[in-house]
Amino acid sequence: MSAHIHLDEASIQKQTTTLNLGPTHPATHGVFQNILEMDGERIVSAVPTVGYIHRAFEKIAERRPYYQITPLTDRLNYCSSPINNMGWHITVERLLGIKTPKRVDYLRVIIMELSRIADHLVCNSVIGVDTGALTSFVYVFEFREHIYEIFEAVCGSRLTTNIGRFGGFERNFPQEAFDKINKFLEAFPRGMKEFESLLTRNRIFMERTMGVGGISAERALNYSFTGPNLRAAGVDYDVRVAQPYSSYEDFDFNIPVGTTGDVYDRFLVRNQEIWESVSIIKQALEKIAALEAADPSQKEVFYAKEADKYHLPPKEDVYTKMEALIFHFKMVMGEIEVLPGEIYSAVEGGNGEVGYYLISDGGRTPYRLHFRRPCFIYYQAYPEIVKGSLLSDAVVTMSSLNLIAGELDA
C-alpha cells in the first residue's frame, strides 16, 4: 500500500499537513475519501478518491434482460430509487415508441415527486446535522418514513423499490396508497414548516452556510452541474421543464433558483422544490380524479396496452390461460427482444439529470447501457469548491452537494 501514498512536497517539508478524510468517516455520509493538504485549518488542496463501491452495473447490464436492469437502477441514487426506475422505463418506452396513458403518467409523477421530497429531506436535514443541529433531522425523518410506506403500499418494497414496469405499473394502486398519500399531504406541510423554522432563519445555521462552498453559474455549467446544485448557482435548467417527460408539461410549478451557489442557496432551493413537489402531487391527484370522473373505466388503467409484450400478465391468467403462461415464461426467462436503436433519455433525479444512453442491437440485452450519474460528474468540482475553506466547511459542502455513493461509483 505504501507505494500509493505520495506525500506532497510541502507536507514533507512540514509546511502543510496531509490529512486523510474518509472513506469511512462519520462526517462523510458514505464511502468518500479525500486526501487533504491542510495549512492549519485551511484546505490547500483536496484529492478525492472514488470507486470504493463500484459494482460494474454497466457491464452487468450488458448481460441482463431489460426488466432485470430496473433493480440495478435502484442502487444508483438509493435515496430516490423510483425516479431512477421510471427514468429507465421511460427510456425503453421511448425506444419502443410506447405512449403511456395519462393516468399512468400522473401516477408516475406522484411517485417521482414523493421520492424527490424524500431525497431532498435527507440532504437538507443532513446539512443541519453537519452544522450541529440534529433535531431537524429527526423531525423530518418521520415524513420520509411516511413516503416509504406509500412506496410499500404501491410496490411492496421501501428503499430499493423496483417500482413500475415498462408501460406503467405491475398492478393498480390500492386504495390504501391513495389514503396514505392524502394523509401525507395533510400532515407534511406542518412538519416541513417546523423544519424550516428550525433552520432557514437560524442565525447560527446561516452563518455556517452562507458564503460557504459557493460556485459561479459559469463554472457550474462548465463542470456540467445539473439539478439543485446548478439551480442554486442561478441557472434555471430543469429537465422536467426543458424536455418534459411523463406529462410534466401538464403541471404548473416554479423552478426555484439561487444566486451564489453556496450551501445556503442549495439548501433554500431544495426546500422550495419540496413545496413545489407537494403542489405537483396535489395537481396530479386532481387530474387523476378528473380523468376518472370523465370516464370511470380510467380507474383500471395502470399500464399502456401497447406494452403488453413487455408487461407480465395478471397472475390469475398465468394459472388458467395457455397464452398468458407462455408469455410469463418468456418474459421471466428474458426472451423478449427489443428493437434495435440508440437513445439518450434523461429525467430530473433528486440530485440532477439522470440520463440513460442505451444502444440496442435487437437482442435480449442492451448492447451498451451508460448511466449519466449526476453526482459522479459534479463531484469533480469538489476540490475547486473547497480550496481555501475550513475543514468543517468542507464537510458541510460535501453534504450539501447531495453526493450519493451508490450513484457516484455505479
Added chain:
Amino acid sequence: MTHEQIIETLEAAFAGQLSDCDTAHGISSITIPAAANLKVLQFLYDSEDLQFRFLTDLTAVHYPNRTNEELCVVYHLHSLYLNKRLRVKLYVPVAAPKVFTASKLFSGANWMERETFDFFGVEFVGHPNLKRILNVDEMDYFPMRKEYPMEDPTRIDKDDEMFGRGGTIC
C-alpha cells in the same frame, strides 16, 4: 432552430468531414473524424447560433467487428440556448485509441474521460491526470471491452445452452 438546421450549419462549417448524420428520438447524431474532435467541439461551443456549451455525457462503445474503428467515443452535448441535444461520435482503432482531450474546454470532461479510459482504454491526449478512477490502479485490462465476458467463462453451471442462446457466455 431545428435539428436539420443544426446539422446543416455544421455541414457548412465542416464540409465533407461529417458522416452518419441523422435525427432519432429527439436527438441529432453526427460522426466526425477523430482528429477533428476539438475543432468541432470548439466550433459548437463558440457559435452564437448554436451555443453547445454543456457537456452532458461522455462515454465509449466497443464494436469488435468494425475493423480499425473498434472504439466509438460518444459526446452528448446540450445547447441550453436552443434547448437541443446533439450526439457527436468518433471512431478510433483499438490498437491506437488516441483522442484529444476536451477537458480544457469542459472542466466536467476530466472525470468522464478518466472513466472512459478506465473502462475502454481510450487515451485522451493532453489530459491532465489520465489514470483509473473507479477500478483499482493495478488492473491491467479495460473491462468494458467486449472481449471480457462478464462472468468467468470456465463456469459450466451457468451455461445456458438449454435456453436456446448458444453455449457461450459473453
